[in-house]
Amino acid sequence: MSKNILEVKGLKTFYKTRLKEKVFAVDGVDFVLEEGKTLGIAGESGCGKSTLALSLMGFYFAPLHYGDGSIVVDGTDIMKLSKEQLRKQVSGREIAYIPQAAMNALNPTMKIIRFIEDIMKEHRPELSKQQVWELAAERFQTLNLSPNVLNSYPNELSGGMKQRTVIAISTILNPKVLIADEPTSALDVTSQKAVVKLLKDLLDKKFIKSLVFITHELPLLYHVTDDIVVMYAGEIVERGTAHQMIFDPLHPYTKKLMGSIIVPEEGMKGHKLAAIPGAPPNLKKAIVGCRFADRCSFAKDSCRTGKIESRTVDGRIYRCHFDIRTLKEWYRHEEEQQHTDYRETDHESIRIRKA
Numbered sequence: 293m294s295k296n297i298l299e300v301k302g303l304k305t306f307y308k309t310r311l312k313e314k315v316f317a318v319d320g321v322d323f324v325l326e327e328g329k330t331l332g333i334a335g336e337s338g339c340g341k342s343t344l345a346l347s348l349m350g351f352y353f354a355p356l357h358y359g360d361g362s363i364v365v366d367g368t369d370i371m372k373l374s375k376e377q378l379r380k381q382v383s384g385r386e387i388a389y390i391p392q393a394a395m396n397a398l399n400p401t402m403k404i405i406r407f408i409e410d411i412m413k414e415h416r417p418e419l420s421k422q423q424v425w426e427l428a429a430e431r432f433q434t435l436n437l438s439p440n441v442l443n444s445y446p447n448e449l450s451g452g453m454k455q456r457t458v459i460a461i462s463t464i465l466n467p468k469v470l471i472a473d474e475p476t477s478a479l480d481v482t483s484q485k486a487v488v489k490l491l492k493d494l495l496d497k498k499f500i501k502s503l504v505f506i507t508h509e510l511p512l513l514y515h516v517t518d519d520i521v522v523m524y525a526g527e528i529v530e531r532g533t534a535h536q537m538i539f540d541p542l543h544p545y546t547k548k549l550m551g552s553i554i555v556p557e558e559g560m561k562g563h564k565l566a567a568i569p570g571a572p573p574n575l576k577k578a579i580v581g582c583r584f585a586d587r588c589s590f591a592k593d594s595c596r597t598g599k600i601e602s603r604t605v606d607g608r609i610y611r612c613h614f615d616i617r618t619l620k621e622w623y624r625h626e627e628e629q630q631h632t633d634y635r636e637t638d639h640e641s642i643r644i645r646k647a
């Protein structure tokens with residue numbers, strides 16, 4: 293049995309705004325990531341994905357604050373470490389984080405090798421400049437990146453190359469977990485594929501042990517991750533294998549999310565697109581009951597009281613009041629209804645055209 297490389301339990305983190313209001317962006321998140329596995333985190337904008345990624349690093353700087361819970365990386369609860377221990381022993385070594393738009397944050401006046409030298413100065417001070425160069429050149433070569441890149445300034449690289457370079461730099465210490473926040477957004481399709489290939493190479497070559505890939509593009513995760521969790525309003529509402537989540541979502545939010553995006557996979561090409569009506573709840577207030585209730589076509593009064601706990605059925609986890617049979621019955625009924633509506637619309641348009 294593989295061991296858990298990352299265990300997150302009851303994690304709560306919040307922002308404190310200048311008006312002293314709290315925004316509960318991550319509100320009781322639990323998940324486990326096994327060694328050698330990849331986990332995707334998906335959800336609409338503002339559901340807490342980036343905050344979760346940042347929170348997993350254990351570093352909290354205003355306006356982000358730690359509330360509660362544990363983050364255990366390969367057996368060590370990093371929330372019990374001091375800031376100094378975190379910086380020296382965990383960051384980059386145990387767990388590495390590539391924030392959104394990281395490639396645009398590279399200091400344009402520094403050659404790529406300088407970024408690697410800075411990391412090595414902190415973590416491998418015994419290495420000479422020449423040794424750092426050799427180590428970096430070998431790593432770049434292994435990852436199909438030209439070592440010439442090391443001598444370049446960030447602005448001399450294309451967007452895709454810059455992103456792959458950032459990933460190569462961030463994983464130079466072979467972290468156990470890599471958290472990549474939207475690593476392919478703002479890239480063209482060819483560069484996206486190259487980034488995905490690089491991430492897979494890092495896993496295959498065991499430079500990283502596990503990957504957390506965050507994106508609002510749920511279908512992209514189908515090709516990258518073993519499992520997917522979907523977040524909504526600071527909570528995880530569903531977890532399953534990538535295949536289950538794309539082709540057989542259980543939670544009404546995942547179902548609606550899938551129905552609102554273009555899925556290029558075989559068998560999903562004909563599905564009709566529909567935006568999710570309404571907006572996510574205000575995260576500044578305590579929310580009672582199901583957070584998705586106000587946007588859910590199946591919500592009942594019972595969904596708006598108490599706390600909705602997660603259910604685990606056959607390894608799948610979803611946070612909903614209703615059992616799988618009931619949900620699937622509703623989905624079947626809703627799909628039939630939609631087909632009828634479309635057929636009627638078609639007949640109507642034919643009638644109008646004929647007239």
Ligand SMILES: Nc1ncnc2c1ncn2[C@@H]1O[C@H](COP(=O)(O)OP(=O)(O)OP(=O)(O)O)[C@@H](O)[C@H]1O
Nearest residue numbers: 307315317336337338339340341342343355508575
């Ligand atoms: N610095 C901040 N101060 C206060 N609230 C914030 C801050 N940053 C984010 N938030 C709020 O925290 C919540 C979660 O935001 P977060 O950026 O984590 O979502 P996300 O799912 O990553 O969205 P996106 O896909 O757009 O990056 C949102 O309600 C957001 O408005």
